[in-house]
Amino acid sequence: MSTFDPAADAAVEASITVADEIEVAGDKTPTSDPDLDLDLEFDFDLLEPTGPGDRQQEQPQQSQDDQGQSPDVRAGDHRNASASLPRANVHGRGSGNAYANEDSTNGRKSSQTRRVSHVSSAQGSGNDSDHRGEHERKGSEGGSSRFAITTASFPPHNSPRAWLLTQAISPLAIRLIRLLLAHGDYVVACLPPHEIENEDRATEFKTLVNECKSNRKDREGWKDRIRGIRCDGRSMGQCSAAIAEAVHVFGRIDILLCCKFESVVGTVEELSTTPATQNLVRDQFETIYFSQVNFIKAALPQLRGQHTGQIIILTSIGGHIGTPGMPTHTAATWALEGFCDSLAYEIAPFNIKVTIVQPNKEIQSLTNKIILAPQLPWYDSELNPAPSVRDILSNVLNTNPDTVVEPSETEILHRYPKLPAATLDKLVQETVHALTAIGGHENPPARHIVGFEGALAVKEKLKTVTEELEDFVEASLAVDIFESELKAEARQGKAPDTNPERGESSTDFTPM
Structure with a gap:
């Protein structure tokens, strides 16, 4: 289990908003919200985020693809949330795949050789x-x-x-x-x-x-x-x-x-x-x-x-x-x-x-x-x-x-x-x-x-695992005693014992 003090779970850590006035600076202390403890080496000036869940007051300039989309996605209603997110310039699979193009050009000269x-x-x-x-x-x-x-x-x-x-x-x-x-x-x-x-x-x-x-x-x-x-x-x-x-x-x-x-x-x-x-x-x-x-x-x-x-x-x-x-x-x-x-x-x-x-x-x-x-x-x-x-x-x-x-x-x-x-x-x-x-x-x-x-x-x-399995498959099957008995009885034409725990013999079989 976690070695952290469970009491720490009660404290909600401050969130860092990347918004209009995000600033990487020196030792300034943010004052946007006194409840937020941002004891960081660099400072983010906090503003309310502008996302699909917060777009009622001021909306950023939208592209033509964004227009007509519902900007308001409530936290409690997510049934159609994906349809409410502003549309993006969506590329289909394989479009503009520069990484794949580079790999195909280089053939199979891939990851480790290049990385090392x-x-x-x-x-x-x-x-x-x-x-x-x-x-x-x-x-x-x-x-x-x-x-x-x-x-x-x-x-x-x-x-x-x-x-x-x-x-x-x-x-x-x-x-x-x-x-x-x-x-x-x-x-x-x-x-x-x-x-x-x-x-x-x-x-x-x-x-x-x-x-x-x-x-x-x-x-x-x-x-x-x-x-x-x-x-x-x-x-x-x-x-x-x-x-x-x-x-x-x-x-x-x-x-x-x-x-x-x-x-x-x-x-x-x-x-x-x-x-x-x-x-x-x-x-x-x-x-x-x-x-x-x-x-x-x-x-x-x-x-x-x-x-x-x-x-x-x-x-x-x-x-x-x-x-x-x-x-x-x-x-x-x-x-x-x-x-x-x-x-x-x-x-x-x-x-x-x-x-x-x-x-x-x-x-x-x-x-x-x-x-x-x-x-x-x-x-x-x-x-x-x-x-x-x-x-x-x-x-x-x-x-x-x-x-x-x-x-x-x-x-x-x-x-x-x-x-x-x-x-x-x-x-x-x-x-x-x-x-x-x-x-x-x-x-x-x-x-x-x-x-x-x-x-x-x-x-x-x-491949190694498969080869080892094949090498010792007889040893694996040899311990399957009950299955072996069933196969022997089946060859002799006997009906299987459907409940061996009760000690019933396989010959005690009465057809319906």
């Missing part, structure tokens, strides 16, 4: 590898990348969708939000307090906020379609408050994207040495499993009442393949996926769909916090090559002076990787494309593996 080369070679050269865009955007670390909102592949739909992201501050989430806003969708961005208060971690989100408040033509209307909510998923009360706020502002939730993640690196033995390392195991489950389950439980009544919706779980291929050196990460991922496998059957009658999206492990690890447990000498890569993930992640962290890690047998290290913006763009683009293509799809897959290497690795794992 980007991570190793693009450090310190964040502005020399991607010139597709029309403007500069500051990256999370030295340099900028030329980046434009690439038109993604969205499934056909007649009205904008309302997305809720359980963690909206990661590089992947920020790039997804840009595409959703450019497409005309609505976004509720949940911001974990411990991350939004981290100046380095919040840098890219500040940039997104500035884009939303800008007067640029290609960002027109963005500030009206995004709502930021300060929310810690480990608190069930805060999750419920976030869902209620999303429904109040935008009238409904169409897609719940569970994307909170962090990686604890350490072998089973390394995570058992001290109370502090043992707590890392609990914290990993709190982050990956319990926090996302809390959001799902909070959203289910709303989705069931709408009789429509989709829950997307962003995990990794760690849900199929264990990773030496990251056992708690694998265990928490499997727990969440197992939970959702069962959930999918339970909520299918309510027309709620569940999809698990599995990118390669480095996608999540290199865009979220990495926690390194103290290393034991007998798990050094020179002696035991199995848990090599520590060396791989450490090598990436060591490319930036701010995130260098030194081997330690006593200290727990916490790091957010700092990669150039151009590297991050390419690292996450396949996963972002998968999310836009699947989100809101009429018939989405139960599981979707992102990238050629990930699909190949999972196929190899399934």
Whole structure:
């Protein structure tokens, strides 16, 4: 169960509104609402949001497609809420699919080959590898990348969708939000307090906020379609408050994207040495499993009442393949996926769909916090090559002076990787494309593996499982004694004993 104090659930965390006067500034204290506690490193000037649920007083200038749409979607009446959302410029499936075009041009030279080369070679050269865009955007670390909102592949739909992201501050989430806003969708961005208060971690989100408040033509209307909510998923009360706020502002939730993640690196033995390392195991489950389950439980009544919706779980291929050196990460991922496998059957009658999206492990690890447990000498890569993930992640962290890690047998290290913006763009683009293509799809897959290497690795794992099953199938069938007796009796022409627990003989059969 959650290790948080239940009393914390009674407090509703303040919401951060991305509205007309959103401002990223210094140490100013917001005064819009004395009841809101916004003790942040940067300040959002709070105004009432302008969304489908709040459009009675002043309506922004609408395009021709927006006219004729009902602006008033009440929080208590969601039967026709999707029809009431202002219409967006909706692209059918496959239209403007720049990511797919790039992949088809390059053939099967895909994810890991490109990603590893980007991570190793693009450090310190964040502005020399991607010139597709029309403007500069500051990256999370030295340099900028030329980046434009690439038109993604969205499934056909007649009205904008309302997305809720359980963690909206990661590089992947920020790039997804840009595409959703450019497409005309609505976004509720949940911001974990411990991350939004981290100046380095919040840098890219500040940039997104500035884009939303800008007067640029290609960002027109963005500030009206995004709502930021300060929310810690480990608190069930805060999750419920976030869902209620999303429904109040935008009238409904169409897609719940569970994307909170962090990686604890350490072998089973390394995570058992001290109370502090043992707590890392609990914290990993709190982050990956319990926090996302809390959001799902909070959203289910709303989705069931709408009789429509989709829950997307962003995990990794760690849900199929264990990773030496990251056992708690694998265990928490499997727990969440197992939970959702069962959930999918339970909520299918309510027309709620569940999809698990599995990118390669480095996608999540290199865009979220990495926690390194103290290393034991007998798990050094020179002696035991199995848990090599520590060396791989450490090598990436060591490319930036701010995130260098030194081997330690006593200290727990916490790091957010700092990669150039151009590297991050390419690292996450396949996963972002998968999310836009699947989100809101009429018939989405139960599981979707992102990238050629990930699909190949999972196929190899399934092949191994199948081969082992065939090798030991006789041993499996040999223990099926009752079934064997039935087959023998059937060959002898005897009727089966329909109730063996009562001790009745199979020959005591009287025809009707």
